[in-house]
Amino acid sequence: MTGPRTTFHVGDGVVARVAAEAAAGVPGVVALRTDLAGTLLGLAGAVLGTTRAPVVAARVDGTQAEVSIDVVTRLGFNCRDLARAVQREVSAAVAQYTGLETLVRVTVVDVLLDGAAPQRAASTQSPQVPPPGAR
């Protein structure tokens, strides 16, 4: 050993924040959802002007990181492809930022139906529930 030994540890919060940024940037991700405690913290942060509350659960263990992300999407984006894209983007971002190998657990918790009409899934012309008198 020629120099002082230096250890380098990346905190959970760093991974969580990087993961949240990367996931939010994936097209089709409307929102990231968190649990009740996270929601309340996020609201408090929004009122107080801080952005402290993580919306992503992350755990660093040695050189491995594990990230759990709950995303909300919109009808018109394939949930499976979206989940894959989030996993790809997040693990690439975390690896680039921290050098950690990341297991990304994605759960699509909600699909918003209003707004975007179904692109290919529904081939009919009527928008939603047809009115009772419609033919």
Place this chain on the structure above:
Amino acid sequence: MAVSPHDGRGRVAQDDAGAHLPAQGDVVEPLACGRDAATVWDHAEAGTLDAHERECPHCGAAVADARGLEAMVSRLAAQPLVPPPTVVDRVVGAVLAELRPRDLLVLDSPYGPAALDATAAAAVLRGVVDAMDGMRARSCRISRPAGDAGRPVPPAEVSMTVTARFGIELASATARVRQMVLAAGEQALGVPVTRVDIEVVDVFDLPQPSSPAGREGR
């Protein structure tokens, strides 16, 4: 003769006191350059920074402090003290998500575990069936049995109840719903569906009240 030096001393003493007392009371610790931070803040507020205060790093830091606080205070002051409009939605959604036992459908992904909320998936299928002409979805359930480790997860099964407009041929209607569910499962959800159970529980838009009110179809 004896009065004026006394007066002079008295005045001098008063001046000394006037110069020192505020200095001891207000300024606990001057900046490293000897300036009074409060004065620098006042100057920054009034926009009357002198040459030293603009150049000196210590004074510059104090000015930045003043600006930062000003920005923060004015922002907070400008904020109305009402919660954002979505606050109720967000809390209620979080509470419901916490309470509801969550059924998840496995999404096939080579990158790691991925899942889709079964309730959301069922809502999507209901939505696409609702969008069909002459059909309305009533309830929908989708489930995907968990696969064994190392084996591909078996496809999902859907069971839904629908109502049809009176006069629609039910055999073709259910075939359309079936096709729609299969296509939506693949294209919108990314979940392969092998089995669709469709139950037509009611018809709507009856021409007259004496018509049959329900039929079973498959």
